Amino acid sequence: MPVISRKGLSMPSSPIRKLVPYAEDAKDRGVDVIHLNIGQPDIKTPQVALDAIKNNDIEVLSYSRTEGTDQFRKKLAAYYKPFGVDVTHKDIIVTTGGSEALSFVMGSIADTDDEIIIPEPFYANYNGFAIAAGIKVVPVVSNIENNFALPPLEEFEKSITAKTKAILICNPGNPTGYLYKKEEIQKLAALVKKHDLFLVADEVYREFAYDGLEHYSILQEPGLENHSIVVDSVSKRYSMCGARIGFLVTRNSSVIQTALKFAQARLSPPTYAQIASEAALDTPQSYFDDVIEEYVERRNVLLKELSRIEGLKVARPQGAFYCIVELPIDDADDFAQWLLEKFELNGQTVMVAPAAGFYATDGLGKNQIRIAYVLEKNRLIKAVEILKEAIKIYSQQ
Structure with a gap:
């Protein structure tokens, strides 16, 4: 057998x-x-997204561009600006869900047996993506006693080896619901610059911050342009899990060019779902x-x-x-x-x-x-x- x-x-x-x-x-x-x-x-789901599917006049359901349509990516770039994130559509690749974005990131920044450090507990599929890519996950433990706050920087530093390529966080966190403070992001930023690593942030829950707290994106942190990579998605933000539309966002042009090759191998993200996702960006505050x-x-x-x-x-x-x-x-x-x-x-x-x-x-x-x-x-x-x-x-x- x-x-x-x-x-x-x-x-x-x-x-x-x-x-x-x-x-x-x-x-x-x-x-x-x-x-x-x-x-x-x-x-x-926002009605504007559902209506965009119902009311379109497509006669041939064709491939889109590998990186996603220009108009969708330009609207995504505009979406980020009020949050203090200055990116262009060329810094964005549309993916089949945030999951594909993360798999493209791992494939672009790490080779077999390389390592990525992740505070645990973490979104369970990070393990699956890493195994599929031949990457070793190196956990740094956070704990329930302090609400799963960022572990001490010393714990990250002890875990860094010659094979370490990145630190990956989820902000706000799945499964913990923890929202990283600006100061915690800045500590991580200093660490990845010191060791010349990538800082990858899964920010698919960025809209959901409570108790007067504000989400601080790694893309807002100055001096991190070549180190920061964000994974995002419409799934939770617009209650559109079935659309399977995500995106990879980075100002590092080498990462974009490399991830694009992985994207070309799967041809293109789904056309109808992009139409709905583009329309969802018009959802009122x-x-x-x-x-x-x-x-x-x-x-x-x-x-x-x-x-x-x-x-x-x-x-x-x-x-x-x-x-x-x-x-x-x-x-x-x-x-x-x-x-x-x-x-x-x-x-x-x-x-x-x-x-x-x-x-x-x-x-x-x-x-x-x-x-x-x-x-x-x-x-x-x-x-x-x-x-x-x-x-x-x-x-x-």
Whole structure:
């Protein structure tokens, strides 16, 4: 029998999606599964984006340019300007989701066995992208006790070797919801300049900053033009996850030229989705004001309800729509599967994402889960009620 590649065998399963078969089985049994596991917003996609698809007069659905249409990239460049980011359309490559942008970045800046340093816990697919590219992830641990703030610079410096090519952050963070302060970005900027590394920032949640805090992009930091690379996406910003449109943004022309070769190999990003995404850029600020208000309310409700569970610890998100929860149990993977296979309360159960899959260090996150608060408030309250009862029963086994 032909043999599967070592790379394929080492690819991790998604902690967000690996329990789907158990959830489907539960639904087949008539159980209402409340999904806290995946960041699929229930916020309505802006009507202007939907109308752009309905009302276009395309007769031949042809390829677009490899780097995305000129008009879309020019509107993207204009989108960034109010945030203090001065880029042109030539600094942008449109991709099939932020995931493809990140894979292009890794392929452009690192060779097989090179290393990228990432504060953990981190978005689980970073591990998958790195393995696919033959790159080693070097984790630097952040912790729930200080809300997953940036680890001390000394911890990063200790991890830098001759094979280190970049530091990668997610800001605001998935899965932590942590929003890096300007001072923390400046510390990282000084470090990558000192060691001549890239600083890559996944900023797909940049619009979602709470409690009067402001997002500070690495593209705003002076003197970082040749070091900074941003990965962005329309998925969360406009509740358009199914559009699969992202973009890579950098002023480093060598990175752009190299990433473009990877982009040429996949031909072009999807045409209809670019049309919708370009139109979405005309979404008024009032849309985001309402969405942010809603997410803050959901976060506050979630944290209040979780505080009622004895022995539970939760980090307070400052952005995005996720939080890490430490449970009074030993094995969150087993607990998450048990919730779907063996537990229900009044015909309902919850699906969560075990957090061990968001760590690269073995043994970390075993008693943690990630919760996505993308559901309306009453549904969140019900979910925590189920979680509270489930923990009590599971702990008695």
